[in-house]
Amino acid sequence: MSTRTLVSPAALRSPRGKALYWLVFGVVLVLFLLAFVFPLYWAVTGAMKSPVELARTPPSVVPETWFPETFWQAWQELDLGRYFLNTLIVAGGAVLVQLAVCVPAAYALSKLRPVLGNVILGLMLATLMLPASALLVPTYMTIADVPLFGVNLLNNPAGIWLPAAASAFNIYLLKRFFDEIPGELLEAARMDGAGPVRVLISIVLPISRPILAVVSIVALVTAWKDFIWPLLVFSDPNEQTLSVALERVAPDTALNVLTAGLVLASIPMILVFLVFQRQILAGLTAGSLKG
Amino acid sequence: MVFSRSSGELSEVAPPVQGRWRRKLGENLTAYGLLAAALVVFALFSWWPLIRGVLLSFQQVDFVNPPSWVGFENFERLFNDPLFGAAWRNTLLFTGLALLLGFAVPFLTAVVLNELRHARSFFRVAVYLPVMLPPVVTALLWKWFYNPGPGLFNEGLRAVGLPGLSWLDSGSTAMISLVLVSTWANMGSTTLIYLAALQTIPGELYEAAELDGANLWRRLVHVTIPQTRFVLLVLLLLQVVATMQVFTEPYVMTGGGPEDATVTLLLLLYRYAFYYNDFGTASALSLLLFVVLGIFSATYVRLTRTRS
Numbered sequence: 001m002s003t004r005t006l007v008s009p010a011a012l013r014s015p016r017g018k019a020l021y022w023l024v025f026g027v028v029l030v031l032f033l034l035a036f037v038f039p040l041y042w043a044v045t046g047a048m049k050s051p052v053e054l055a056r057t058p059p060s061v062v063p064e065t066w067f068p069e070t071f072w073q074a075w076q077e078l079d080l081g082r083y084f085l086n087t088l089i090v091a092g093g094a095v096l097v098q099l100a101v102c103v104p105a106a107y108a109l110s111k112l113r114p115v116l117g118n119v120i121l122g123l124m125l126a127t128l129m130l131p132a133s134a135l136l137v138p139t140y141m142t143i144a145d146v147p148l149f150g151v152n153l154l155n156n157p158a159g160i161w162l163p164a165a166a167s168a169f170n171i172y173l174l175k176r177f178f179d180e181i182p183g184e185l186l187e188a189a190r191m192d193g194a195g196p197v198r199v200l201i202s203i204v205l206p207i208s209r210p211i212l213a214v215v216s217i218v219a220l221v222t223a224w225k226d227f228i229w230p231l232l233v234f235s236d237p238n239e240q241t242l243s244v245a246l247e248r249v250a251p252d253t254a255l256n257v258l259t260a261g262l263v264l265a266s267i268p269m270i271l272v273f274l275v276f277q278r279q280i281l282a283g284l285t286a287g288s289l290k291g
Numbered sequence: 292m293v294f295s296r297s298s299g300e301l302s303e304v305a306p307p308v309q310g311r312w313r314r315k316l317g318e319n320l321t322a323y324g325l326l327a328a329a330l331v332v333f334a335l336f337s338w339w340p341l342i343r344g345v346l347l348s349f350q351q352v353d354f355v356n357p358p359s360w361v362g363f364e365n366f367e368r369l370f371n372d373p374l375f376g377a378a379w380r381n382t383l384l385f386t387g388l389a390l391l392l393g394f395a396v397p398f399l400t401a402v403v404l405n406e407l408r409h410a411r412s413f414f415r416v417a418v419y420l421p422v423m424l425p426p427v428v429t430a431l432l433w434k435w436f437y438n439p440g441p442g443l444f445n446e447g448l449r450a451v452g453l454p455g456l457s458w459l460d461s462g463s464t465a466m467i468s469l470v471l472v473s474t475w476a477n478m479g480s481t482t483l484i485y486l487a488a489l490q491t492i493p494g495e496l497y498e499a500a501e502l503d504g505a506n507l508w509r510r511l512v513h514v515t516i517p518q519t520r521f522v523l524l525v526l527l528l529l530q531v532v533a534t535m536q537v538f539t540e541p542y543v544m545t546g547g548g549p550e551d552a553t554v555t556l557l558l559l560l561y562r563y564a565f566y567y568n569d570f571g572t573a574s575a576l577s578l579l580l581f582v583v584l585g586i587f588s589a590t591y592v593r594l595t596r597t598r599s
Contacts, residue, residue: 004494006510007406008501025407028414035475036417042443043432057441058450105329114322120330127337129588133536133557134581137564137573138340138347146335163336171329196321225425227539228557232565243427247543250431259435262428269423274416284480285487 047071047260054256067256074260078249080242087241090157090230091223094164098219099212101165106174107200111186121175128168132228139163140232159233164223170215173286177211178204210282217276218283224269344581347574358571365575375576377551378559381466385555386534388470393530397478398523401485402515415486419479426476430543433472434459437544459545462552469540469553477533481526488522489515521594528591532584556580 011017046054047070049063074080109117143153143163153159181204189199205212227243234240237248242265250258273280348365350358369375404414421429436443437458445455458468492515500510516523538557541547547554556576564573 004497005405005489005492006402006497006507006515008497021408024403025409028403028407029410032414032417036420039432039436039443040420042436046435055441057446059441059443059446101328101332104325108322108325112318112322112325114319114326117322120326123338124329124333125592127333127341129585129592130337130341131532131536131581131584131588133538133560134344134577134584135337135340136560137570137577138343139336140564141343141347141352141570142335142340147339148335162332165329166332166335166337168337196318197325200325221423227425227427228542228561243425246431247427255435258431262431266424266428269425270420273419273423277416280419281483281487284484 043259044263047074047256047263049256051254051256070256070260071264074257074264077257078245078253078261080261080264082238083240083242083245086157086234086239086245087224087243090160090241091220093157093161094223095216095219097161097165098167098170099216102167102170102174102215103205103208103212104200106171107178107204109171110175110178111181111183111199111204112196121171124168124171126168127166128172136228136232143233153233155234155236155239157239160223160226160230163229164219167219170219173215173283174208174211177208181207213276214279214282214286217272217279221269221272221280344574344577347571348578349575350571352570353568361571365572366579368572369575369579372559374551374554374559378554378556381552381554382535382537382556384466385470385473385537386531388467389473389534389537390527390530392470392474393478393481393534394527396474397481398485398519400478400482401489402511404482404486405489415483418482421476422479424476426539427543429472429476430540433475434544437468460549462550465545465549465552469537469544472540472544473534473537481530484522484526485519488519492518525591525594528587528594531587532591535580535584 007017012021045063048066048068049060050065050067053060053064108114109121143159145152153162186199186203189203190196194202225243226241227247230241230244231247234244237245240248246258246261246265253261347358349360349362351361351364352358400418404411404418407414424432439445439455439457439460442458444458448455456464459465496514496518497510500514505513536557537555538561541553541555541558542561545553547558557580560573560576560580563569563576
């Protein structure tokens, strides 16, 4: 990371340049702390203030009395355990179903080149152009009564999993990766008598770990953050995800308890981000396709 | 769900041509076996809903009676709804403001961050933290920050001797308040994408510009921006499409108020479908939105395809 950028290295070495650099650095640091870290600090400490202290003006920057037990209170009062579990089932299942559906499909389109494969790929990628809102109502009606199968998937995690599996983004990402795997490698295995499925499982999948990680993490984060779709699918309070449930109970919950609940609901994805930064960034830049 | 079908071992010695043909057939069968699940979910949850959405726009539907064709009645109902015009105005206002803020701020942030040699990973993590919060959590937190009484923002303003604002409680400031939340929540991703693009600019270009006597500002205008033009354009298109479909912030924070000042197109669509159970009119609205956004999406897809 030592390529030169906008500011010339020479200018940075001069005393005036050095002073200016540290001034800019300091300003940016303070702005970042204020804009991105302080609100989170405010939420975490706010959750641990007493309701009286929380409503006071001017507010205390550091809580005078600490009530960390508010988190436990929120967990019980808001029944967070249930909603965490629901969200985990919805998001975890979304990852597994997307992998199970998209990986074989992308492999077939990339390496087996079936008749009409390009037409299918085109039809799939065309759905990238569909704004989510265009499909909201008809997909809802489809979930409520799935054609051909005649089942109702409302209030069922499958109502989230299956539409999520129709992901052109995944197909695009996976196929692009599979295209890069040299044909000779697979051909050699075919010579040894391995069928296409065998090749997928024992050669392609192990090589594809990086892209599988990216697809999984992006799918997990997307499902965890989603609101509008789970809002439509889960009308039954017992089945709702964290986001839908928190939004429902917010008006009738004491502010300190609600804030504690919001903090708890944020922790899993922040941890995921800290651990899987690389995958998340890769998914991000793939989404916008580096120019 | 994997259907395996080994391309059958031929015991008798078959003529090579027939063998190749058989292998082709076997490969196609295997390929379609592997594609089956994807074809089913795409058909049920993408392709069919798209067609159905168009059909629904011209039908009257409820969950009790069979649908009936009503021609353009749904569209007429929309055009006669005073909220329809308001929703377009509000949405375009949101999109316009969100682009002003959400387009310039992340780019400038990325340009500045690219110059800093210290605490790089801290900046990256900090700017991206809000992106990792579920949007509902962000909306509920900010609703509390915006509280005109003991809310963080007015307390902050009062602390430095400024008068507080009414934020979400006044029609004139509610929309810009929503834009602020949404920019805060989403600028992390755009900033990091720009940062990645900036890091691919060859240093020689800056050196050459410098030799030509270009000052900092001119280097930014003549090197940095042209070199990142493609990413800027792609994100502009993506942001238009995303912000035109804003839903969570107004739904959670204002419910469309005060005085319908924050009723967006998607909020109106939601109301038609799930308050009035009028799926036909809701579909007509999404069809209109789809036509408008389709232009932007198609441009985006064409752009990225020609580049990749």
